[in-house]
Amino acid sequence: MNQRHSISMTVNGEAITMDVPVRMNLVDFLRNELGLTGSHVGCEHGVCGACTLKIDGEMVRGCLMLAVQADGCTITTIEGFADDPRSDRLQAAFERNNALQCGYCTPGMLASALDYIEAGGSTDRTAIRQHISGNYCRCTGYQSIVDAIAQTIEEGQKS
Amino acid sequence: MKASDFSYENPNSLNAALALLANQDGDVQLLAGGQSLMPMMNFRLAAPDTLVDLNGVKELQFIQETETSIEIGAMTRYVQLEQSPLVTQHIPLFAKALPHIAHSAIRNRGTIGGSAALADPAAEMPALLIALGATLNLQSLTGQRSVLADDFFLGLYETTLADGEIIESISIPKLASTDRTGFYELARRHGDYAMAGVAVVDRVVGDLASLRVVFFAISDRPVRDQKMEDLLQRPSANDEQQHLKEAIGQLEFHGDLNADAATKQHLAGVVLNRALKEMET
Numbered sequence: 001m002n003q004r005h006s007i008s009m010t011v012n013g014e015a016i017t018m019d020v021p022v023r024m025n026l027v028d029f030l031r032n033e034l035g036l037t038g039s040h041v042g043c044e045h046g047v048c049g050a051c052t053l054k055i056d057g058e059m060v061r062g063c064l065m066l067a068v069q070a071d072g073c074t075i076t077t078i079e080g081f082a083d084d085p086r087s088d089r090l091q092a093a094f095e096r097n098n099a100l101q102c103g104y105c106t107p108g109m110l111a112s113a114l115d116y117i118e119a120g121g122s123t124d125r126t127a128i129r130q131h132i133s134g135n136y137c138r139c140t141g142y143q144s145i146v147d148a149i150a151q152t153i154e155e156g157q158k159s
Numbered sequence: 160m161k162a163s164d165f166s167y168e169n170p171n172s173l174n175a176a177l178a179l180l181a182n183q184d185g186d187v188q189l190l191a192g193g194q195s196l197m198p199m200m201n202f203r204l205a206a207p208d209t210l211v212d213l214n215g216v217k218e219l220q221f222i223q224e225t226e227t228s229i230e231i232g233a234m235t236r237y238v239q240l241e242q243s244p245l246v247t248q249h250i251p252l253f254a255k256a257l258p259h260i261a262h263s264a265i266r267n268r269g270t271i272g273g274s275a276a277l278a279d280p281a282a283e284m285p286a287l288l289i290a291l292g293a294t295l296n297l298q299s300l301t302g303q304r305s306v307l308a309d310d311f312f313l314g315l316y317e318t319t320l321a322d323g324e325i326i327e328s329i330s331i332p333k334l335a336s337t338d339r340t341g342f343y344e345l346a347r348r349h350g351d352y353a354m355a356g357v358a359v360v361d362r363v364v365g366d367l368a369s370l371r372v373v374f375f376a377i378s379d380r381p382v383r384d385q386k387m388e389d390l391l392q393r394p395s396a397n398d399e400q401q402h403l404k405e406a407i408g409q410l411e412f413h414g415d416l417n418a419d420a421a422t423k424q425h426l427a428g429v430v431l432n433r434a435l436k437e438m439e440t
């Protein structure tokens with residue numbers, strides 16, 4: 001048995017209609033069917049945050065949703081954040097602070113950080129750490145990531 | 160790993176979901192927020208033949224007020240509870256506890272009904288529901304019944320839910336502004352499952368006036384202890400700490416991946432004292 005469903009959705013501004021196996025999760029669909037390999041797959045059980053993406057305006061785990069559940073939804077992946085000036089500033093701050101090494105966690109980390117910044121999050125380091133507590137980074141030790149997020153918020157307040 | 164194959168059903172009414180649950184052959188599972196079931200499916204700890212997705216059943220997503228209670232549809236997500244003015248006003252315990260449940264990306268999907276049905280002994284929600292004196296309203300094709308949260312949770316991932324039943328909604332008696340609540344949990348990292356936690360509700364007025372203390376993440380189910388509640392309601396004596404320690408010593412502790420039983424016994428005392436202290440201020 002290999003059950004399939006037809007789904008339609010908007011991904012990074014583009015309308016898409018496709019036939020998908022019902023058991024395929026959303027992040028595998030985006031990576032393998034649409035070639036959007038910016039969202040990463042780490043743990044496949046919701047713990048690492050590498051697959052974090054935006055669906056109908058809310059951050060979710062791409063590994064804990066089925067592609068069929070995204071029927072009719074609007075999805076933004078890390079590729080889609082590229083046009084957002086706030087995302088540009090954040091990415092520059094990540095680079096400046098060495099807030100990435102292997103880059104595996106980075107797309108999910110940027111997505112969570114953007115969510116925090118857009119919600120008006122403060123530069124309080126504990127609050128930042130709490131917000132990104134659902135995103136694992138095995139390289140940086142987090143310090144530089146918190147620096148990058150705090151600096152982006154400070155820059156936003158100045159401009 | 161990836162989930163094994165299944166048939167996917169996406170009903171748009173509770174009746175249609177109930178009919179699918181009752182009439183499909185094999186292992187039929189309901190999909191709520193998927194924040195526990197999807198990991199289990201990806202690990203093949205769960206391999207349903209049919210998945211009945213409740214996300215299209217909009218009649219299960221509501222937060223309403225009656226004179227005495229807040230009625231919450233089973234498919235209401237944590238984030239909706241966090242953002243609801245009704246919940247903030249009448250169930251302040253939720254406002255204290257919800258930020259400790261997982262991370263915001265998980266709270267955007269996870270539901271109150273899913274957490275109750277799962278009955279994870281380390282989860283906050285079952286303990287909160289018992290502490291608040293909540294009632295779960297269960298629906299099947301053949302009828303409706305209501306079960307007190309006290310009687311709903313039977314053990315590790317075990318509840319009184321029968322085959323063919325869906326949690327439809329949860330009724331929570333409103334707290335009065337003079338009632339007090341306390342919540343404290345210790346986790347290794349913010350958002351992780353707790354090593355030990357406790358919810359306290361002290362209702363001072365009305366028919367429900369009582370003090371409730373419910374621990375989570377210490378045993379195979381939420382733990383409420385009448386003796387400890389009686390003890391805490393008596394005017395505090397000099398040896399209260401000793402009595403509390405003895406009462407805690409009589410509870411049944413189960414170790415898990417986070418901490419062994421002895422550590423949990425120690426931490427139970429720590430979280431209780433911190434929750435009580437928070438209530439005094």
Ligand SMILES: Cc1cc2nc3c(=O)[nH]c(=O)nc-3n(C[C@H](O)[C@H](O)[C@H](O)COP(=O)(O)OP(=O)(O)OC[C@H]3O[C@@H](n4cnc5c(N)ncnc54)[C@H](O)[C@@H]3O)c2cc1C
Pocket residue numbers: 045046047188189190191192193194195196197198233234259260261262265268269270271272273274276277279281282283284320324325326327350351352353
């Ligand atoms: C990384 C991570 C961290 C987490 N941390 C915590 C934490 O700290 N504390 C915590 O409490 N939880 C935590 N969770 C779990 C999360 O809270 C889950 O969302 C919740 O336990 C289950 O709710 P759900 O809506 O996702 O249910 P699902 O996963 O969809 O379903 C769970 C079970 O309940 C059944 N079910 C669902 N709805 C109903 C219904 N209405 N009637 C009958 N049966 C139903 C399903 O069939 C399934 O068996 C975490 C999850 C992840 C991935």
Ligand code: FES
Pocket residue numbers: 040041042043044045046047048049050051052061062063064
């Ligand atoms: S791959 Fe989804 S959270 Fe790890």
Ligand code: FES
Pocket residue numbers: 099100101102103104105106136137138139140
């Ligand atoms: S940069 Fe390697 S995991 Fe974060």
